[in-house]
Amino acid sequence: MQTKVNVQYFAQLRELAGASACDIAIESGETAAQLYLRLAEQHGFPLSLSDIRVAINDEFTSTDYPLTGGERVVFIPPVAGG
Amino acid sequence: MASVECAIVDKSLDVVGLRESLPPHADCGGYVCFEGHVRDINHGRKVARLEYEAYDALALKEMRRICEEAVETFGVNWVRVHHRTGMLTIEEPAVMVQILSRHRAEAFDACRYIMNELKERVPIWKKEFYADGTTNWTRCSHAHMNY
Numbered sequence: 410m411q412t413k414v415n416v417q418y419f420a421q422l423r424e425l426a427g428a429s430a431c432d433i434a435i436e437s438g439e440t441a442a443q444l445y446l447r448l449a450e451q452h453g454f455p456l457s458l459s460d461i462r463v464a465i466n467d468e469f470t471s472t473d474y475p476l477t478g479g480e481r482v483v484f485i486p487p488v489a490g491g
Numbered sequence: 492m493a494s495v496e497c498a499i500v501d502k503s504l505d506v507v508g509l510r511e512s513l514p515p516h517a518d519c520g521g522y523v524c525f526e527g528h529v530r531d532i533n534h535g536r537k538v539a540r541l542e543y544e545a546y547d548a549l550a551l552k553e554m555r556r557i558c559e560e561a562v563e564t565f566g567v568n569w570v571r572v573h574h575r576t577g578m579l580t581i582e583e584p585a586v587m588v589q590i591l592s593r594h595r596a597e598a599f600d601a602c603r604y605i606m607n608e609l610k611e612r613v614p615i616w617k618k619e620f621y622a623d624g625t626t627n628w629t630r631c632s633h634a635h636m637n638y
Contacts, residue, residue, distance in 0.1 A: 419546050420616035421628040464614070467548040483546060483614075487630045490543070490550075490574060490615030491527050491586050491606055 410437045412478025416448070420486055426452045435476055441465065442472040445484050456486055495558040496571040499545050499615075504573055504584045513591065519568050521595035523602045527586040529579050533629065537622035543576045543585060546614040550574075557608040561601040567592040572605060574615060 417430045426448070435444060441463040448454065462485040463472050476482070494514075506526060513522070529541050558570040569591040579585055588605050592598040617629050 417546075419614070420544055420618070423544075462614075464546070464549050467552065469549070469553075483549070485546065485549075485614050486616065486628070488610070488612070488614050489617040489629045490545075490613045491610040 410478075411435075412437050414444070414476055414478065414480045414482050416444075417481060417483045419483065422452075422454055422456075422484060422486055425454055435478070437477055438475050440472065441470070441474045441476060441482060441484075444476065444482065445472070448484075460487055461485060494569055495555055495562065497551055497554040497558060498573045499547050499550055499554075499576055500573055501575070501577045504575055504587050506584055506587055509571070509573060509587055509589060513589070514569060516569065516591045519591040519593055521590075521592045521598040523588075523590045523592075523595065523598035525586075525588040525602050525606060526584045527606070529581050529583050529585055531581045533619060536619075538581070538619050539622045540581065540620045541579045541585070542618040542620070543574070543579065544616045544618070545574070545576045550614050553613045554609065557605055557612065560608070561590075561605050564604065565592075565597040565601040567597050567601045570601065570605065572609070574609075574613075576615070 413432050413434050416433050418426045423429055442458055445458055463470055464483040465474055465480050531538050554572055561570055567590050571589045574586045588602055590598040590601050619627050619629055
């Protein structure tokens with residue numbers, strides 16, 4: 410079933426995607442990892458999946474998380490605070 | 492009175508105001524404060540300024556979790572962490588950690604723990620603007636955990 414999620418981008422991913430947030434059509438059950446790989450190809454993200462953490466609805470989660478639609482998804486590149 | 496305060500702020504950190512606004516702490520003999528300032532060189536490259544960007548909602552949650560871990564692990568009485576976002580100039584404070592505890596040892600330990608974990612876990616990013624006009628999103632750590 411087709412549905413959609415809201416993807417928010419930060420840092421280099423925001424610059425490469427050219428947007429801070431975007432609604433993306435998905436197939437229900439598509440994992441966060443599958444979505445990242447799709448977006449990485451589309452936007453030329455240089456980071457491999459192993460460099461990325463995933464947050465769903467503002468909480469860290471597994472990259473295997475199966476999306477059902479309506480989630481807020483953030484792909485977190487390596488952090489550099491402090 | 493163990494308590495935790497965290498904030499992400501887009502204006503200059505008021506380090507004097509933060510120092511002067513400690514909670515009542517008659518039972519605490521140790522106060523440790525750490526400030527991280529913007530350095531003008533990184534990996535041999537001359538840095539002109541920095542931009543910090545945060546995923547505010549999750550960054551605040553994770554900062555609070557780290558501070559609560561520090562309270563639990565080291566038994567300190569009070570922790571406050573303020574982190575900047577936006578454009579920062581050289582020598583400007585980017586982060587301030589303040590800790591009150593009965594004795595100094597646990598406050599030093601908690602401060603080191605909080606800064607180490609913050610750099611590894613909190614979704615905040617840093618873009619360096621170099622003197623030669625180029626830029627780079629720096630990569631202080633591999634953010635991967637056991638998820």
